[in-house]
Amino acid sequence: MSTLINQAAASRRQVWGAVASMAMCAAMLIASEFMPVSLLTPIASDLRASVGMAGQAISISGLFAVMTSLLIPSVASRLNRRYVLAALAALMLVSLVLIAEAGSFATLMVARALLGIAVGGFWSLATATIMQLVPEESVPKALGGLYTGNAVATAFAAPIGSYLGSVIGWRGVFWALSPIVVVNLVLLLTTVPSMPERTQQPSGNVLSLLRRPHVAFAMLAVMLTFGGAFAVFTYFRPFFETYTHADASELSFLLLGMGLAGFAGTYGASAVVNKRLYRLMMGMPVALAGVTLALLPAGHNLWAVAILVIVWGAINAAIPVAWSTWLSKAVRDKPESGGGLMVASIQLSIMLGAELGGALIDHFSIGAAFIGGVALMLFSAIIIGSGKRIQPDT
Incomplete structure (x- = not known):
């Protein structure tokens, strides 16, 4: 009996660990997507672009997020959800590194396009994944935890980015985000249980x-x-x-x-x-x-x-x-x-x-x-x- 209780407790810990990992991923995606808002002026100056042009780095991620949110259900239905989420986190990491190393406005736009794919994919799958992870009665609590990551990033990403940008430069800010995303990637792979393919709406x-x-x-x-x-x-x-x-x-x-x-x-x-x-x-x-x-x-x-x-x-x-x-x-x-x-x-x-x-x-x-x-x-x-x-x- 005690063995069964311990196994059930361990299962609950893994489930809520997976929810926490997804909340962390949500926070990092929000931080990565909107960090340029607090760094717009130095980014524009360094890449020899106008402020308006630099603002398009926000819009290009939105374009690719739109396309991904409409197309990813048919792709994700054929794959294990754990690896889809991990792949989206890896794509976010690649985007951050490219932004930190961007030597031209074109590179910045490519990096933001990759981030848009990660954003659109994650948010399109997040609710359905939570519904698979936890019992029906725990879904509201789990979704609340997921959106807490969103709220934290919305509150702190811009001011912290602005402050760190003045200390270590705007490139340093994106480099600083990268190891956190690496940790998040590992957590997604270790806490999200195997979630084999299932039928999805086209x-x-x-x-x-x-x-x-x-x-x-x-x-x-x-x-x-x-x-x-x-x-x-x-x-x-x-x-x-x-x-x-x-x-x-x-x-x-x-x-x-x-x-x-x-x-x-x-x-x-x-x-x-x-x-x-x-x-x-x-x-x-x-x-x-x-x-x-x-x-x-x-x-x-x-x-x-x-x-x-x-x-x-x-x-x-x-x-x-x-x-x-x-x-x-x-x-x-x-x-x-x-x-x-x-x-x-x-x-x-x-x-x-x-x-x-x-x-x-x-x-x-x-x-x-x-x-x-x-x-x-x-x-x-x-x-x-x-x-x-x-x-x-x-």
Whole structure:
């Protein structure tokens, strides 16, 4: 009997060790994907590119994440999930090394494309993998652990990257991430149990959801909301440097405040989202647009900017909570396909938002990029309206 108990305990430890390894992978992917936001200016200077061009390093990863999220189910269904996850972590490692050694803008873009494949693949498979790993009653807890890695990276990656970039240079930051990813790769191979191939929905089922009007309207609203947010977020560093004239320590302070506010935003949204889902979904992009506009006249006052950026971070972090809740209610019959479509839509919006912001900065100003992002957010709120367009037919 004691042997059986010990085996069961060991099995539970391995399962939760696998969840922890995936949470670590999620954190490293988020950190790797958005680290250039805090290092945009020195990267552009070193690679002899404009700030707008350097911002495309964000958008190219989004493009490849979109393609991967739509195609990987048919590939992953033929392979052991443990090795798929490990391969995606290895791809992230290769990307980091290439970025650290990049001698040209073209090399940077190739490295970011590889990272996009890792991001799209991981997030498309994450929920289904968690559902295989743990009993049904433990899925919410396991998913909470997975997204904790996301929240930690969102809060700390940008300010730590900004600070370390001023100390060891932007290349040193990416070199510093590499050994952590090596550890994560080993943990994935040793903690994730063998998960042989299983039947998966073909990628066509993902896109077929767009035939449902409420899903099509919702995905358009998702893209406008996240696209508008990333047209702004991608270029916060040059805004802080040119408008606020923040030095390295002040820049880290602003980014850290924005990141930490995300915890409050996530908690606050979780507390009210079930009661006021559609009102929240319509109101948040309007609120984010308002805060973004307020940054422009307040941009020369450090403390005013700090307060506004903290509010911006809280609102921005609450948006994914609302959309995840919508997904669980509006696409109940095909949650995995809906999740894949959501990943593709968000990643595509990141690409287009960064592209729009970069073009507006290069041709006009940072203020124009912020106003462009505001316009997208307001269009999103108009589409959502009272919520009737994105509610399933009853």
